[in-house]
Amino acid sequence: MRRHIAVHLAGLVAFLAFGPAAFAWNSPGHMLVALIAYDDLAAADRGRVDALVELLRQHPRFREDFLDRMPADLPAAGQGRWLFAHAATWPDMLRSAAPEVRTRYHRASWHYVDKPLALDPKAPAAPEAAALTEADPAKADNPEHMNILQALAHNLAILRDEHQAAADRAVALCWVLHLVGDVHQPLHCVTLYSARFPLPQGDRGGNSIPIANDGGISSNPNLAGRGFRPELHGFWDNLPGHSEDMIILDAAEKHATALYPRSGFRRELQTRDLPGIMDEGYGYAKAAVYAPFILRAIQRVEPPREVPAGGRPAEVATLEPIPLNDTYIHTARIIAEQRITLAGYRLADQLRSNP
Numbered sequence: 001m002r003r004h005i006a007v008h009l010a011g012l013v014a015f016l017a018f019g020p021a022a023f024a025w026n027s028p029g030h031m032l033v034a035l036i037a038y039d040d041l042a043a044a045d046r047g048r049v050d051a052l053v054e055l056l057r058q059h060p061r062f063r064e065d066f067l068d069r070m071p072a073d074l075p076a077a078g079q080g081r082w083l084f085a086h087a088a089t090w091p092d093m094l095r096s097a098a099p100e101v102r103t104r105y106h107r108a109s110w111h112y113v114d115k116p117l118a119l120d121p122k123a124p125a126a127p128e129a130a131a132l133t134e135a136d137p138a139k140a141d142n143p144e145h146m147n148i149l150q151a152l153a154h155n156l157a158i159l160r161d162e163h164q165a166a167a168d169r170a171v172a173l174c175w176v177l178h179l180v181g182d183v184h185q186p187l188h189c190v191t192l193y194s195a196r197f198p199l200p201q202g203d204r205g206g207n208s209i210p211i212a213n214d215g216g217i218s219s220n221p222n223l224a225g226r227g228f229r230p231e232l233h234g235f236w237d238n239l240p241g242h243s244e245d246m247i248i249l250d251a252a253e254k255h256a257t258a259l260y261p262r263s264g265f266r267r268e269l270q271t272r273d274l275p276g277i278m279d280e281g282y283g284y285a286k287a288a289v290y291a292p293f294i295l296r297a298i299q300r301v302e303p304p305r306e307v308p309a310g311g312r313p314a315e316v317a318t319l320e321p322i323p324l325n326d327t328y329i330h331t332a333r334i335i336a337e338q339r340i341t342l343a344g345y346r347l348a349d350q351l352r353s354n355p
Helices: 002-017 027-042 046-056 076-087 090-096 099-105 148-160 166-182 232-237 246-259 262-269 274-289 292-300 326-352
Strands: 116-118 191-193
Touching (some): 046 076, 076 246, 116 274, 148 274, 166 326
């Protein structure tokens, strides 16, 4: 028992040592969004969260993906809260599921929306922008290929329709819990485009921008440890570290909600429409994620947009991993904590409007 407590404390010390803003949108981050929403909602309407937890028990993969993964030492009183938090990670779990499960449930494009951001500020507006950021799920050519705006509206409609099968509503609930978190991650709302990164994919929300594992990253186990992905998107996704221990997550939630109470987000919480929330994330991407030193590193190795008549295409220079300085890392941590806390409050508000 003493060793068990020591392990918990060691993890908590590592989390708190990272500083006041230590999480973003990997599994611990999604669990934190859900925990903030759960506790915010339960404070006013315990019956509502209990009903949502009961709905999760109707999930078609409840035993395999929920019960079988529940910590053995979890107290009975905390099981519903853990199920709620764990459900927010289920859409990402599908990436490594068996082929038949992936085919049935996994929807890669549902996690993001590619609002174009030009590397060259003088570039004309992208004509593809309207199609890439379409928010109406009815206008999707294929429901499996919806963007996050369409997918979130689609799943909210299923969740709120009590005539739908309970199993389908439970699956939709998992997607709602997850996607509200994703739409608050700036790199889930943008794609940088240039000659190197042409539309419609662009830089794939920072996934094509390599970063160096040095400086402030290499010195911090929460960033450089298990799960480190050497690209800009991975850096933002993995800001929370890698612990899904409820003791650590509870401490993180208390810290975040004390630092950023609901009352501090009065203006932001007035924005309820999904395109408006996307534009918030896009604004953070433009102002902070794609910092000037990152854009300069990309511009230095940009290929020419056009090949001269009769000429040969120039050899495209390699984009070397970009070091992230301490100022950038510190700013990212602050933004991550604010965005994920706001996501929790907004998720609670969405679930309050569920019948």
